[in-house]
Amino acid sequence: MRPINSVIEEVRSEAPLIRTFRLDKNLDPAPGQYLMVWIRGVDEIPMSFSGPDTITVQSVGKATQALFHLGAGSSVGLRGPLGNGFILRGKRILLIGGGVGTAPLAFLGDQAKGAGMAVTSLLGFRSKDDLIFQERFEALGDTIITTDDGSLGIQGRASSGLKELNLFDYDQIYLCGPEMMMWDIISRTREHAKKTQACINRYFKCAAGICGSCCLDPEGVRVCVEGPVLMADRLLESEFGRYRRGPAGDKGPCRG
Ligand SMILES: Cc1cc2nc3c(=O)[nH]c(=O)nc-3n(C[C@H](O)[C@H](O)[C@H](O)COP(=O)(O)OP(=O)(O)OC[C@H]3O[C@@H](n4cnc5c(N)ncnc54)[C@H](O)[C@@H]3O)c2cc1C
Ligand code: FES
Structure with a gap:
């Protein structure tokens, strides 16, 4: 699967080292599925969906720090949704x-x-x-x-x-x-x-x-x-x- 281009529409601060990125693509993921997020020139890293079109990222190293430097209007590459996701069962x-x-x-x-x-x-x-x-x-x-x-x-x-x-x-x-x-x-x-x-x-x-x-x-x-x-x-x-x-x-x- 080749990455598709996606523009970051909004960045929200959740905690000092945690931000939510809203993307311009709703890829209809199931909760628990993930994306491979390509931060161009740095790395491609796995990120869970925190909503249909959002990822919530903790800055821990070079790729996540580079992502934190991207604001609304910047773009990343995406592969996904990937993996199996949670299955809702019961009441x-x-x-x-x-x-x-x-x-x-x-x-x-x-x-x-x-x-x-x-x-x-x-x-x-x-x-x-x-x-x-x-x-x-x-x-x-x-x-x-x-x-x-x-x-x-x-x-x-x-x-x-x-x-x-x-x-x-x-x-x-x-x-x-x-x-x-x-x-x-x-x-x-x-x-x-x-x-x-x-x-x-x-x-x-x-x-x-x-x-x-x-x-x-x-x-x-x-x-x-x-x-x-x-x-x-x-x-x-x-x-x-x-x-x-x-x-x-x-x-x-x-x-x-
Ligand atoms: C399925 C899945 C879902 C994830 N969802 C989230 C999420 O929703 N939010 C979030 O903040 N983080 C999530 N992570 C962790 C995130 O992928 C790593 O924090 C990120 O890759 C770190 O990259 P870095 O270059 O900033 O840090 P680095 O300094 O390169 O690494 C810091 C730590 O992150 C881990 N890591 C680095 N690269 C990878 C990789 N390719 N695959 C797995 N772990 C790696 C390593 O164990 C390393 O110790 C998820 C990981 C997986 C496997
Ligand atoms: S990351 Fe290559 S087999 Fe899972």
Whole structure:
């Protein structure tokens, strides 16, 4: 698939290091699907949709910093929508997100509410200054917030909010965030793994199922095409939460 050109129509600041970019293309994505965003002359990087025509980006390195230098009227190349996306199931759902990983869940929550589902959210951030989409989640239903430093909501990681919830109340659980935050949740809620859909990250190069960069041990799941949304029971049996491969294919620690 060759990239198509897209013009950035609007840039919104969500937090000091997080911005939402509204693109001139609505590619009719499912929440959980992603785009490969080509920042010309720098790199092509994967980004989840935070809405039908938006991506929400945390500045962490050279490509995301270069994207932050682009304003309305600038253009990027796009391949997508790619990957499988979340599947909405049941009547009562729980969204569990961490940091910028809350972005695809906000998009999912909007669709779930539109379909008449009851939505509860548990959101974890490092501090109140990192919080994004608070009003958007609160408009969906009950929202529990945790912060690592205790500056808002319950002090601790997202898993500290689990004590406020009975997971048996929910037909489906949707999870996205830093890998160790997700692992913390999945490993504490094993009995719910069969109803937990997790949107995960690996190092993507081709995003077409060809290069093997994103494969997950031991099954070799190609996260770029068979994911990025995988059921948590599959993750429990994988490398997830233990190690991840970098750009050269070597194993390294998981973050977050
Ligand atoms: C399916 C998927 C969806 C994502 N959605 C979002 C999102 O909605 N918002 C957001 O802010 N970030 C998202 N990311 C992460 C984002 O792709 C990286 O933060 C970005 O590529 C960093 O590039 P950089 O050049 O700025 O930083 P670098 O300094 O190059 O890298 C910083 C870190 O980002 C990771 N990274 C770099 N390049 C890639 C790549 N090609 N594939 C995967 N990880 C990479 C590496 O683990 C590295 O440690 C997503 C990643 C994946 C795989
Ligand atoms: S990134 Fe190449 S196979 Fe997934």
